[in-house]
Amino acid sequence: MSDKEQLHKLVKSYVNAKKEVAKITEQVVEQYAKIRKETEEKLNRPH
Secondary structure, X not given: OOHHHHHHHHHHHHHHHHXXXXXXXXXXXXXXXXXXXXXXXXXXXXX
């Protein structure tokens, strides 16, 4: 495999990894928002 091919492969896996991280980050943010909303509702509810 030439250097150019190796570099191309590396860039491709880097791009894929970035996409995965973005997807996971999105899921974490959604979960956090949901938990925060639920927590606020619990705190605001009169006892």
